[in-house]
Amino acid sequence: MYKIILPTRYLLKRRVTYLAVAAVALCVFTVVVVMTVMNGLVGEFKGKNHDFVGDCIVGTDSLVGFAYYPDFLSKLREQDFVLAAAPVAKGFGLLTQPGTGQNIGVEIMGIEPASFCRATQFAQTLYYHKDNPGAAFTPTYDPALAGCVVGIDMVAGTRDSLGRYHHDPESPRIELMITCFPLTAKGALAKAGTDLVNTKTFHYSDDSHTGLVKVDSRMIYVPFDSAQKLFGMAGPNPRASAIHVKFAEGVPLKTGVEKIAKMWDSFVATHKNETYAYLLKNATVQTWLDYRRSSIAPMEKEQTMLILLFAMLGIITVFIIFVVFYMIISHKSKDIGILKSVGVSRGAVVQLFLTFAALVGIVGAGIGAAAGCAFLIKINDMEDWLFEHFGWQLWDRTVYAIGDIPNNIEPDVLAIIIASAILAALLGALLPTARAARQQPVEVLQVSQL
Amino acid sequence: MNEILTASGIYKSYKMGQTKIEVLKGLDLTVQKGRFIAIVGASGSGKSTLLHILGALDEPDDGSVQFEGKRLDKFRAKQLNRFRNKMVGFVFQFYHLLDELNVLENVALPAMAQCSSFGWLKRRNQAKKHAKRLLERLGLAERTNHKPYQLSGGERQRVAIARALMNEPKLLLVDEPTGNLDSETGNGILNVLEELNNNGQTIVMVTHDETIAQRAHSVIRLADGKIV
Numbered sequence: 054m055y056k057i058i059l060p061t062r063y064l065l066k067r068r069v070t071y072l073a074v075a076a077v078a079l080c081v082f083t084v085v086v087v088m089t090v091m092n093g094l095v096g097e098f099k100g101k102n103h104d105f106v107g108d109c110i111v112g113t114d115s116l117v118g119f120a121y122y123p124d125f126l127s128k129l130r131e132q133d134f135v136l137a138a139a140p141v142a143k144g145f146g147l148l149t150q151p152g153t154g155q156n157i158g159v160e161i162m163g164i165e166p167a168s169f170c171r172a173t174q175f176a177q178t179l180y181y182h183k184d185n186p187g188a189a190f191t192p193t194y195d196p197a198l199a200g201c202v203v204g205i206d207m208v209a210g211t212r213d214s215l216g217r218y219h220h221d222p223e224s225p226r227i228e229l230m231i232t233c234f235p236l237t238a239k240g241a242l243a244k245a246g247t248d249l250v251n252t253k254t255f256h257y258s259d260d261s262h263t264g265l266v267k268v269d270s271r272m273i274y275v276p277f278d279s280a281q282k283l284f285g286m287a288g289p290n291p292r293a294s295a296i297h298v299k300f301a302e303g304v305p306l307k308t309g310v311e312k313i314a315k316m317w318d319s320f321v322a323t324h325k326n327e328t329y330a331y332l333l334k335n336a337t338v339q340t341w342l343d344y345r346r347s348s349i350a351p352m353e354k355e356q357t358m359l360i361l362l363f364a365m366l367g368i369i370t371v372f373i374i375f376v377v378f379y380m381i382i383s384h385k386s387k388d389i390g391i392l393k394s395v396g397v398s399r400g401a402v403v404q405l406f407l408t409f410a411a412l413v414g415i416v417g418a419g420i421g422a423a424a425g426c427a428f429l430i431k432i433n434d435m436e437d438w439l440f441e442h443f444g445w446q447l448w449d450r451t452v453y454a455i456g457d458i459p460n461n462i463e464p465d466v467l468a469i470i471i472a473s474a475i476l477a478a479l480l481g482a483l484l485p486t487a488r489a490a491r492q493q494p495v496e497v498l499q500v501s502q503l
Numbered sequence: 504m505n506e507i508l509t510a511s512g513i514y515k516s517y518k519m520g521q522t523k524i525e526v527l528k529g530l531d532l533t534v535q536k537g538r539f540i541a542i543v544g545a546s547g548s549g550k551s552t553l554l555h556i557l558g559a560l561d562e563p564d565d566g567s568v569q570f571e572g573k574r575l576d577k578f579r580a581k582q583l584n585r586f587r588n589k590m591v592g593f594v595f596q597f598y599h600l601l602d603e604l605n606v607l608e609n610v611a612l613p614a615m616a617q618c619s620s621f622g623w624l625k626r627r628n629q630a631k632k633h634a635k636r637l638l639e640r641l642g643l644a645e646r647t648n649h650k651p652y653q654l655s656g657g658e659r660q661r662v663a664i665a666r667a668l669m670n671e672p673k674l675l676l677v678d679e680p681t682g683n684l685d686s687e688t689g690n691g692i693l694n695v696l697e698e699l700n701n702n703g704q705t706i707v708m709v710t711h712d713e714t715i716a717q718r719a720h721s722v723i724r725l726a727d728g729k730i731v
Contacts, residue, residue, distance in 0.1 A: 054623035055604075055615045062603035391599045394560055395613040395666070396588025398580065495561040498599060 055392070056401060060409035063381065070413060073377040073478070077417025078424065080370040081474045084363050085425030086432075088466055093459020095356050101264040102345040104174035107139075109310050110344045111317060112295025113335040116144055117240050118286050120329035122293040125320050129296065134304045134312060137171035139164065142280040143294040146233040148273060151254075159207075160272045161231060163280020166190060172297040175274075178261040181224050190276050192258040193224045200258030201229060202274035208260050216456060218262060227257035231273065235285025238292065238329050243285035251283045264456075267348070290329055295336075306340055314338040367477055374413070374481025382406065382485040389489050390497035399490045406486040407479060414478030418471040426467075429460040507674060507705055508534040508557060512566035515552055526552050527563070528728030534674070534707055539700040541716035542709045544725030550709035551596075551678055553725070557707060558591045558676045559583050570674075588617050592667030596679035598659040600651040606662050607647040610634040613669040630669075637665040641695060657688030664695060668704075675699065677708040681715055693718050 064070050113119055122140055129138040142163035149156040166189040170176040176186035179202065181193055190200035205218060208227075212218050232252045235243035242249060255275060263269055278287065286292040300309040321333045342349065382389075389402055397405075428435075436458060439445045447458060515527040526549035534540055544550045555561035557568060559575050568575045570590060578586060587593075592613075600609045608615075614630040615623055623630075638644055641661040651659055660680060667675055677696065681689030697718060700706050708719060716722045724731050 054620050054627070055608075055612060057620060058608065059601070059603055066603060387599065388601055388603075391601060392612075392616070394558075394587060394593050394595075394599070395616050396584045396586075397616045398584045401616070493561065495555045498560070498595060 055397075056405045056408055059388070059405055060412050063385070063409050064412050064416065067381060069377060069380055069384075073374050073413045073481075074417040074420070076370055076373040076377070077414055077474050077478055078421035080366055080477075081418045081421025081470055082425045082428070083366065084470050085422055085462070085467060086428055087359065087363070088470065089425075089429055089462050090432075090459055091356055091359050092463065092466060093461055095352050097264070097459055098352055099342075099349060102349060103341050104177070105263050105265060105268060106341045106344055107137075107172040107297040107299045108306060108341055109298040109300065109313055109338065110295050110341065111298065111313060111336060111338050112141070112344075113332075113337070115240070115294075115332075115335045116284070117236055117238055117332060117335075118142065118284070118292035118294045119332040119336045120238065120290045120292050121320075121324055121327065121333065122296060123291070124324075125317070126296055128316060128320065129298060129313070132312075132316075134301050134309055135298055136301045137168060137299045139168035139172040139297045140277060140293040141169070141295045141297055142277055142284055142286055142292075144233055144280070144284040146231045146273075146283065149230040149232065151228050151230055156232075158271075159231075160268075161233065161280055161283065162272055162274050163277040163284075164274055165277045169297065172299045175261065178263045179259045180220050180262070181259045189274070190258050192226075192256045194226050195256070198256040199253070199276070199279065201231075201255035202259045202261050203227075203229070203257055204269040204272040205260040205262040206266070206270040207273075208257075220260075224259065225257060228254060229257060229273070230254045231275065231283065233283040235283065237285060238290070238332060251285070253279060253283060255279075265348070292329075292332065310338060310340050367473065370474070371477045371481040374410070374478050375484060378406070378410065378482040378485045381409075382489045386489070386492060386497040389492055390494040393492075393494035394498065402490045403486050406482060406489060410478045410482030410486070411475060413482075414475035417478065418474035421474065422467060422471055426462055429462055432460050433457045505535050506533055507536045507571060508532075508707070509569045510553075510557060510566065511569075513553070513556060513563045513568070514565035515549065515556065515561070515563050526728055527556075529566070530725075530729055532557075532723065532730065534705065536673075536705055537700075537703050538721065539696070539706045539719045540708070540721050540723060541719035542707065542723045542725055543711065543713060543716045544709075546711055548725045549728055550711070550725055554676050554678050554707065554709050558593055558674075559586055560593070585617075588613055589670050590672055591674045591676055592670070592672040594660070594663050594667045594675065594677040594680055596682045598651070598656075598663045598683075600659060600662055600666075602651055605648050605650055606638065606643060606654070607631065607634055609651065609662055610637060610665045610669055612666060617670065634665070634669060637668055638662075641665050655688070656684050657691060660684060660688075660692050661695065664692070664699075668699070673705060675704055675706045677706060679710055680708065681710070681712070689715070 126138055126140055129135050144161050146159055146161045147156045148159045167187040170186040176183060179186060179189055182189045189202055192198050192200045230252060232250050234249065235251050237243050261269070261274060281287040281291055298313065317338050324330050324333060392402060436447055510530060510532040513527050513530040516523050516525040530553065542550050542553065552561065556563050562576065570586065575586065601612065604612065611630050611634040614626065618626055635647060638647055641664060643658060643661055646654060646658060654662065680692050680696065684692065693715060696706055696708065710716050
């Protein structure tokens, strides 16, 4: 029983113990807050990428695209494990707003709204056509006009300083001219002379807010067939840049992608003697994670760096606890001598001080975790208050595509942090405890030691 | 056999810097059951060292101690812990009470040490009753919930005696029990020890004070590391 009574009294009555508890609490608080925000940002960013491209992409980075996609698309749509498949034509062009004399380079994505909205979460990114994404390219002000969807950050003046986007109740009438260089299947310019480019005028029908800065700031969505014509992909052997696939509910990503990869290999083999078979070799089958790897990897690297930094913080905490315990145990050497003189074993002394360390860890981690959770729950309110009163923001919302600061506490992450903190406390106490256990009673009970 | 403790050829030395100080030089001692023995000697003569060796708190460099015919140096760690817990009770000059525990808990500590937390839950009522009886016997019935710092020197020493008696040890080892007390309080402590001895408790006490030593049945004088 003394193994419970004594550690509890040491915890409550020794002020130096408060230092150790505070060190653990502070560390846990910091880690809980930063990891939750960082995990939230990474998770949110991954989610947005997943929403944007679907589960699996059969495609090529070549501006030429690949042929025979309608056949493969039909095969995909016959599969039980495929919920939806949508062809996409991608390329680059010049966007001009008539009358302004200004133009900018943009990415153009040709999509079939109905199928693309089934394969991805594109419908959710729209404003005026959210409930009717099939008509995304139909301007509300004149359904007869050819419409286009514009990345939300390309529409000037829609975002305020808090990062909120504002829309007029009626879609604005904006005319946009898109110019592209059409390419042949061999990658050469499809046209010659003065008529080198394809130009088509579209009208703003909606905007898309994916939450991905690079996409929202330079992407124009046009009808699939219009994009094919602009890029030179239309004709008797039409080409597409990619097919975006969404798997049926419950199909594991890896399994689905492996099945499609097999289908694609077989498809390539059956078309090996076709005229444009060489284009099929450029296409790959990838998971959404691999497809968006170049965007996601830097953020994951930042997350890894952050974890490493916090591991160092953990080492510092262990060291602080070590120092505190060294002090406590040095002051408690008399107690160890007394305990041993009444027959307490070395193991029991170790248990006693490790119980003490565990209590420090549990109390510190509990306080830190509670404070961290409370802080996270109020983090957005606090930031709003700071912005309203002092104009201070964690992120400039006019620059970063971040809405609220992520504050969704993951129970498993919280559990790992708490367990690590308790483990750190035990580790920090281990050496001084082992030293205490080795002490002979007579070493500490002699008059000269008092 | 009436001998409870036998020490044969005990040698003990300490190192102080480069110097080796020989404290005990081949000391022999026998303690009979039920006796009250005082070991006297000048400061630094090795009295406390001898007491620690007799109670297995320290080991001799050479020689052996036998308790009821069993050599302490042959004991394993577990047996030594049991020996310190059950067979001997220590009373130190500086009381050595645990500041975090109250008087009752300090007295009950040897009983707590011999059982697990669950075992203690079973035994605690009985142990606490026994601890209270000891405290009553030593005139500390009103002090059970006090902390050591709230007690006088004499009271602390009586708590230390009660703790030493908690597991009803066969041998009580007492180190300068009155060294920190005024003569009246010290006399009270000696009365307690005498009463215990009258009830059959074997006691070995070390002191530098001849007057105090005279309260024992026999006095052993220690000089130059040997009994003279």
